[in-house]
Amino acid sequence: MSDTYIIKDHSVENRLFVNRIVVAFIVIILLTSGLIVRLIYLQIVGHEHYSTLAKDNSIKIVPLVPDRGMIYDRHGKVLAENTPSYSLELIPEQISDMDETLLRLQKLLAIPDEKIEQYQKLRKRQKRFVSTPLLLGLNDEELAKFAVVRPYFPGVDIHTQLVRHYPYSDLAAHVIGYVGRINEAEIKELPLAEYRGSTHVGKLGIESSYENELHGKTGYAEIETNVQARLLNTLKEVTPDPGANLYLTLDIDLQKTAYDALGTFNGAVVAIDIKTGGVLVFVSRPGFDPNPFVVGIANDAYQALQSSENQPLYNRALRGLYPPGSTIKPFIALAGLEYEAISPQQKLSCPGYYQLPGVEHKYRDWKKGGHGSVDISRAITESCDVYFYRLAATLGIDHMHSFLQKFGFGEKSGIDLIGEKAGLLPSREWKRDQKKQAWYPGETLITGIGQGYHQVTPLQLARATATLANKGKVVMPFLVNKIVSVQGDRRGSEPQNVTLLLKPDNVTTVIDGMINVVHGAHGTAKVINSDISYQIAGKTGTAQVLGIKQNAKYNENAIDFKFRDHALFIAFAPADDPKIAVAVIMENGGHGGSVAAPVAGQVIKQFLQENNEK
Amino acid sequence: MKNETRHEQFEPPSILGNALRTLHIDIPLFIGLLLTSLLSFLVLYSSGSQDVDVLMRQAGRVGLAFILMIVLAHIDPYQFKRYSTVLFGFGILLLLAVLIMGEIGKGAQRWLDLGVFRFQPSEMIKITTPMMIAWYLAEYPLPPKSKQLFIAAILIVIPTLLIAKQPDLGTALLVASSGAGVLFFAGLSWRFIIGIIVMLASLTPVIWHFMRGYQRDRVLTFLNPEADPLGRGYHIIQSKIAIGSGGIYGKGWLGSTQSELDFLPESSTDFIFAVFAEEFGLAGCLGLLALYLLIIARCLYIATQAQDTYSRLLAGSLAFTFFVYVFVNIGMVIGVLPVVGVPLPLISYGGTSIVTLLAGFGILMSIHTHKKFRTR
Numbered sequence: 001m002s003d004t005y006i007i008k009d010h011s012v013e014n015r016l017f018v019n020r021i022v023v024a025f026i027v028i029i030l031l032t033s034g035l036i037v038r039l040i041y042l043q044i045v046g047h048e049h050y051s052t053l054a055k056d057n058s059i060k061i062v063p064l065v066p067d068r069g070m071i072y073d074r075h076g077k078v079l080a081e082n083t084p085s086y087s088l089e090l091i092p093e094q095i096s097d098m099d100e101t102l103l104r105l106q107k108l109l110a111i112p113d114e115k116i117e118q119y120q121k122l123r124k125r126q127k128r129f130v131s132t133p134l135l136l137g138l139n140d141e142e143l144a145k146f147a148v149v150r151p152y153f154p155g156v157d158i159h160t161q162l163v164r165h166y167p168y169s170d171l172a173a174h175v176i177g178y179v180g181r182i183n184e185a186e187i188k189e190l191p192l193a194e195y196r197g198s199t200h201v202g203k204l205g206i207e208s209s210y211e212n213e214l215h216g217k218t219g220y221a222e223i224e225t226n227v228q229a230r231l232l233n234t235l236k237e238v239t240p241d242p243g244a245n246l247y248l249t250l251d252i253d254l255q256k257t258a259y260d261a262l263g264t265f266n267g268a269v270v271a272i273d274i275k276t277g278g279v280l281v282f283v284s285r286p287g288f289d290p291n292p293f294v295v296g297i298a299n300d301a302y303q304a305l306q307s308s309e310n311q312p313l314y315n316r317a318l319r320g321l322y323p324p325g326s327t328i329k330p331f332i333a334l335a336g337l338e339y340e341a342i343s344p345q346q347k348l349s350c351p352g353y354y355q356l357p358g359v360e361h362k363y364r365d366w367k368k369g370g371h372g373s374v375d376i377s378r379a380i381t382e383s384c385d386v387y388f389y390r391l392a393a394t395l396g397i398d399h400m401h402s403f404l405q406k407f408g409f410g411e412k413s414g415i416d417l418i419g420e421k422a423g424l425l426p427s428r429e430w431k432r433d434q435k436k437q438a439w440y441p442g443e444t445l446i447t448g449i450g451q452g453y454h455q456v457t458p459l460q461l462a463r464a465t466a467t468l469a470n471k472g473k474v475v476m477p478f479l480v481n482k483i484v485s486v487q488g489d490r491r492g493s494e495p496q497n498v499t500l501l502l503k504p505d506n507v508t509t510v511i512d513g514m515i516n517v518v519h520g521a522h523g524t525a526k527v528i529n530s531d532i533s534y535q536i537a538g539k540t541g542t543a544q545v546l547g548i549k550q551n552a553k554y555n556e557n558a559i560d561f562k563f564r565d566h567a568l569f570i571a572f573a574p575a576d577d578p579k580i581a582v583a584v585i586m587e588n589g590g591h592g593g594s595v596a597a598p599v600a601g602q603v604i605k606q607f608l609q610e611n612n613e614k
Numbered sequence: 615m616k617n618e619t620r621h622e623q624f625e626p627p628s629i630l631g632n633a634l635r636t637l638h639i640d641i642p643l644f645i646g647l648l649l650t651s652l653l654s655f656l657v658l659y660s661s662g663s664q665d666v667d668v669l670m671r672q673a674g675r676v677g678l679a680f681i682l683m684i685v686l687a688h689i690d691p692y693q694f695k696r697y698s699t700v701l702f703g704f705g706i707l708l709l710l711a712v713l714i715m716g717e718i719g720k721g722a723q724r725w726l727d728l729g730v731f732r733f734q735p736s737e738m739i740k741i742t743t744p745m746m747i748a749w750y751l752a753e754y755p756l757p758p759k760s761k762q763l764f765i766a767a768i769l770i771v772i773p774t775l776l777i778a779k780q781p782d783l784g785t786a787l788l789v790a791s792s793g794a795g796v797l798f799f800a801g802l803s804w805r806f807i808i809g810i811i812v813m814l815a816s817l818t819p820v821i822w823h824f825m826r827g828y829q830r831d832r833v834l835t836f837l838n839p840e841a842d843p844l845g846r847g848y849h850i851i852q853s854k855i856a857i858g859s860g861g862i863y864g865k866g867w868l869g870s871t872q873s874e875l876d877f878l879p880e881s882s883t884d885f886i887f888a889v890f891a892e893e894f895g896l897a898g899c900l901g902l903l904a905l906y907l908l909i910i911a912r913c914l915y916i917a918t919q920a921q922d923t924y925s926r927l928l929a930g931s932l933a934f935t936f937f938v939y940v941f942v943n944i945g946m947v948i949g950v951l952p953v954v955g956v957p958l959p960l961i962s963y964g965g966t967s968i969v970t971l972l973a974g975f976g977i978l979m980s981i982h983t984h985k986k987f988r989t990r
Contacts, residue, residue, distance in 0.1 A: 013756045016801045028937050042858040043896040050858025
């Protein structure tokens with residue numbers, strides 16, 4: 001340190017520094033004087049003007065909150081509406097004896113003690129002149145009781161407000177979502193001016209994804225009030241623009257059919273209108289009742305939902321990740337044909353297992369003893385694992401990855417809902433980056449039958465099925481069909497034209513195999529082919545939850561329910577002119593053909609019946 | 615040693631003097647800070663709906679901040695100098711970490727979640743930037759040459775931009791002025807100072823171009839608050855009404871109607887001065903400004919008494935930054951400056967700013983109370 005001091009001239013530095021301190025202090029005094037001048041201007045010169053504004057007949061700007069837009073299904077059935085709700089509110093300032101008043105109200109309306117306690121707490125946090133609610137959601141009887149005695153309760157009044165209501169409750173809670181009170185974090189995020197006066201904001205689903213459209217534009221009124229804050233005169237009013245009404249592509253009746261068809265199983269059903277991409281059914285079961293979230297769900301009720309083993313708050317259709325199982329086989333088959341790794345007539349033998357050259361491990365077929373010699377169509381129909389092990393080995397993971405990607409696997413579908421998961425489509429690069437490991441040949445085989453790392457969402461599966469049914473014209477799923485606002489109508493999403501280059505013959509070969517899944521003598525989903533006048537193309541799948549050891553046998557009855565395999569089914573119909581594509585996942589449902597296929601069958605049947613009537 | 619003798623006169627004599635010396639507390643500064651903090655509780659009680667819980671929470675933070683101040687006052691200023699570069703570098707790393715996490719989180723990100731507590735790296739930078747600049751300039755004879763100015767400027771610009779990107783304009787402004795303060799006290803030539811002012815003025819359109827939508831809105835609102843009466847303009851209109859209606863003597867403690875009626879948003883944080891002005895009037899405002907000026911004057915005095923260049927520059931800059939705090943906050947509340955998120959120092963509700971502020975005062979006390987124990 002002393003070195004640097006040698007070349008320094010201390011007296012010069014000292015003088016310079018003290019000089020600067022003096023200058024700084026003078027600047028500080030000058031700037032402070034500036035502040036004082038402004039304060040004098042405001043507090044002495046402008047005092048009278050501002051006093052008038054603050055006191056007496058002051059002019060206030062009050063926000064006029066717009067009505068939130070409604071949500072309808074494709075047939076105009078109301079999915080989210082605003083219903084009036086009545087609350088009993090007290091203004092502490094105007095009540096001379098609070099305890100006595102509360103006691104009388106308690107007697108009159110049989111209010112439980114804890115509500116009174118709650119109110120006492122709430123009251124202390126609020127300013128004395130603020131109207132604070134004692135009871136929310138009054139029924140007709142309570143309203144009538146209070147109306148009679150109202151003159152004897154100064155400072156107590158009934159307030160009306162519109163509360164969001166979801167008539168279909170847990171049937172479509174995951175799609176529609178819900179609104180809830182604006183929380184601290186959201187206050188900072190939301191545009192201040194637009195939400196002055198608003199109490200609720202969309203938290204999930206369409207309510208959240210289309211918050212901007214649904215909320216509307218806040219207006220305001222300049223009003224003149226007297227000392228008691230009583231309205232004297234409205235000087236100016238800018239009326240609010242109500243929120244836009246949304247018309248979904250969802251068919252709530254079809255949604256109910258799908259929801260009920262899942263029975264007691266947890267799972268998801270997604271159905272897409274192939275011609276447009278509009279989502280017809282978007283079921284995640286179990287659902288939950290969104291209505292309590294609007295008024296503020298009780299803590300224990302929320303905890304119960306949170307900690308439930310069935311995870312009702314979890315949107316399985318949008319965010320659930322499952323191995324595709326055998327439902328991936330039609331796509332692998334198509335990849336094989338497109339890359340000419342196999343011809344439609346070529347037969348491969350299936351002895352019930354497959355071995356990689358020089359490896360001991362046996363990759364088993366689901367059918368003990370094997371399927372014999374099968375071509376591609378039969379391999380799909382009977383879901384022959386060995387055929388697809390062989391095909392996958394020939395194709396290689398790189399081809400499989402790039403082909404499946406074109407069908408939307410491993411990426412978000414871009415549906416107009418927030419929170420979609422992209423799933424996982426494994427590749428050599430992915431494994432090197434994420435697992436720091438090389439890709440093993442065995443992993444290629446199991447990817448060929450939809451096991452291993454590959455994970456899909458039910459939405460992805462439905463979308464891929466629709467794209468296949470559409471002969472390669474990519475289907476882009478969306479939920480909001482029409483947005484109707486004061487500015488006029490507009491479409492929810494713009495259709496895009498992307499077509500995959502596929503050979504029509506190859507597509508036909510695969511679809512023939514899928515038709516036989518339902519209509520063939522050996523099809524894995526023939527349970528649903530009776531009593532229908534059209535053809536369904538489908539594919540069953542079973543996704544392992546538990547790894548089965550070599551030589552061990554999977555015995556459905558012997559293992560715990562939650563480790564049972566997931567049942568999957570994808571389908572579209574009519575096979576010759578596809579209109580609807582469906583993907584069904586039933587958690588722990590066991591084999592796809594017996595439980596999942598009937599769900600899809602019912603949805604297809606109802607949809608086609610309805611559309612033929614028109 | 616003229617300084618030493620002059621200093622002696624300020625030390626209380628005898629036993630008490632010795633005790634205070636061992637405590638490393640500068641009494642005038644301590645009293646000023648204590649008075650301001652106590653005043654803060656008075657205003658917070660009124661602005662925060664008379665909620666005792668709010669007070670208790672704030673009291674806890676203030677208590678912690680005072681403890682931190684006293685701890686820092688016990689550390690020899692030589693240690694601050696020694697670790698200036700390390701602390702500065704560490705702060706920059708944390709800022710980068712926050713920014714990267716913000717990228718991932720897709721939104722404004724200022725906090726670093728350390729599990730046990732959340733930490734705002736930009737707060738730490740408010741102190742480490744002047745430390746760094748002071749450390750760097752103290753190595754060379756003053757006034758600094760062009761090359762040193764250039765490097766110092768870069769050292770200021772880096773943290774400023776990182777914070778502005780968060781985006782936190784208020785803190786960026788404070789960091790920039792803390793660094794600029796050091797340069798000024800180091801003897802930056804007047805030609806440079808005027809040059810920079812001219813340059814900034816001519817750069818205004820460019821800065822405007824890079825501002826985010828809401829930042830532009832704030833400036834527009836500042837220029838014409840009545841254009842957006844429900845949004846940002848609302849703050850300024852209502853706070854002017856509150857202040858103006860306070861008059862000379864104010865409406866008395868708890869007499870604020872504007873904050874009471876909830877016309878005044880953020881009445882406990884950035885806009886608390888409006889509540890103060892409404893309740894205590896011009897007289898109270900003058901008193902508060904006097905209190906601030908006393909604190910600043912004491913800090914500047916400490917700077918003049920400091921023994922080495924580093925301590926001197928740092929002390930001067932900390933005093934200057936404290937003033938910028940006061941000026942920017944009051945300026946925005948009374949409508950002469952655009953609204954940037956800067957709290958009223960020592961008065962506004964919230965823990966982060968008070969901790970940093972008192973840490974700065976702790977360093978000042980350390981500079982002032984350690985002189986005698988160091989030989990040169």
